[in-house]
Amino acid sequence: MTISTFRINRRKFLGASSVALSGVLLSGCDVFDGLPADGSVRNVLESANDLTYRVQRLLAGRDALAQEFSEADIRQPQRPNGITAPDDSVYKDLLSKDFADWRLEVAGLVEKPLSLSRDELQKMPSRTQITRHDCVEGWSCIAKWTGTPLSLVLDEAKVKPEARFVVFHCLDTIERSLSGDVKYYGSIDLVDARHPQTILAYGLNGKPLPVENGAPLRVRVERQLGYKMPKYIHRIELVDSFAAMGFGKGGYWEDRGYDWFGGM
Ligand SMILES: Nc1nc2c(c(=O)[nH]1)N[C@H]1C(S)=C(S)[C@@H](COP(=O)(O)O)O[C@H]1N2
Numbered sequence: 432m433t434i435s436t437f438r439i440n441r442r443k444f445l446g447a448s449s450v451a452l453s454g455v456l457l458s459g460c461d462v463f464d465g466l467p468a469d470g471s472v473r474n475v476l477e478s479a480n481d482l483t484y485r486v487q488r489l490l491a492g493r494d495a496l497a498q499e500f501s502e503a504d505i506r507q508p509q510r511p512n513g514i515t516a517p518d519d520s521v522y523k524d525l526l527s528k529d530f531a532d533w534r535l536e537v538a539g540l541v542e543k544p545l546s547l548s549r550d551e552l553q554k555m556p557s558r559t560q561i562t563r564h565d566c567v568e569g570w571s572c573i574a575k576w577t578g579t580p581l582s583l584v585l586d587e588a589k590v591k592p593e594a595r596f597v598v599f600h601c602l603d604t605i606e607r608s609l610s611g612d613v614k615y616y617g618s619i620d621l622v623d624a625r626h627p628q629t630i631l632a633y634g635l636n637g638k639p640l641p642v643e644n645g646a647p648l649r650v651r652v653e654r655q656l657g658y659k660m661p662k663y664i665h666r667i668e669l670v671d672s673f674a675a676m677g678f679g680k681g682g683y684w685e686d687r688g689y690d691w692f693g694g695m
């Protein structure tokens with residue numbers, strides 16, 4: 432009972448917020464425009480977040496796999512969404528050299544910080560999976576993703592025991608405003624980071640990952656919603672808290688009201 436009530440609140444909130452948020456992107460007005468100023472919606476949402484997270488962890492089990500599909504289920508290209516052509520000069524420079532100078536940095540609470548080229552990542556063992564991508568905006572796409580299991584990269588970097596979350600830093604600017612430009616960022620916990628289907632993907636449907644879907648590297652976290660899978664990543668940071676990042680909620684969309692645990 433309680434759970435479904437919370438879930439309804441969350442759905443309503445998401446519906447209202449995507450309207451408000453698209454206004455934000457265009458007008459640069461207050462990010463919580465359209466919500467009661469007293470924060471009541473956000474308070475309900477925050478308790479719902481926490482509850483959904485813990486209940487889903489309990490019900491689904493920590494290692495449950497997302498459904499995988501067959502080649503025949505792939506009926507269309509992966510629909511690009513969010514930023515699809517970063518116009519950041521750093522990104523465009525990297526792209527113009529086919530990402531030869533691009534590196535994935537692994538930093539923060541690790542014993543051995545890494546700086547990996549695309550070749551080095553592709554030489555590591557890979558995993559290919561055909562999965563369904565669900566966006567909160569209400570569409571889904573089945574596609575085949577190939578990449579390096581994130582757990583292998585974390586093992587290589589030797590995560591320190593105090594680390595709790597993996598933060599992904601991206602090259603694309605998602606918001607431009609007077610208070611400064613914001614590049615996309617997001618995070619997951621170490622349980623999801625070490626999940627066997629969590630990969631750093633460089634391949635899509637048997638080809639190199641296209642720019643619109645996040646070249647040269649994007650995250651796949653198959654039991655979560657689309658916004659939990661940052662594209663254009665260049666730095667992975669192990670942290671024990673989100674306090675120093677954005678508004679402290681762990682991601683660009685989370686800082687603007689979405690669930691931190693965007694699970695399904
Ligand atoms: N860097 C970055 N990552 C991102 C986004 C974005 O705008 N920038 N959008 C997110 C959202 S809301 C979705 S649904 C998926 C879309 O991935 P796709 O373009 O491959 O379909 O990427 C997610 N990751």
Ligand SMILES: [Mo]
Pocket residue numbers: 512565566567568657658
């Ligand atoms: Mo999305």
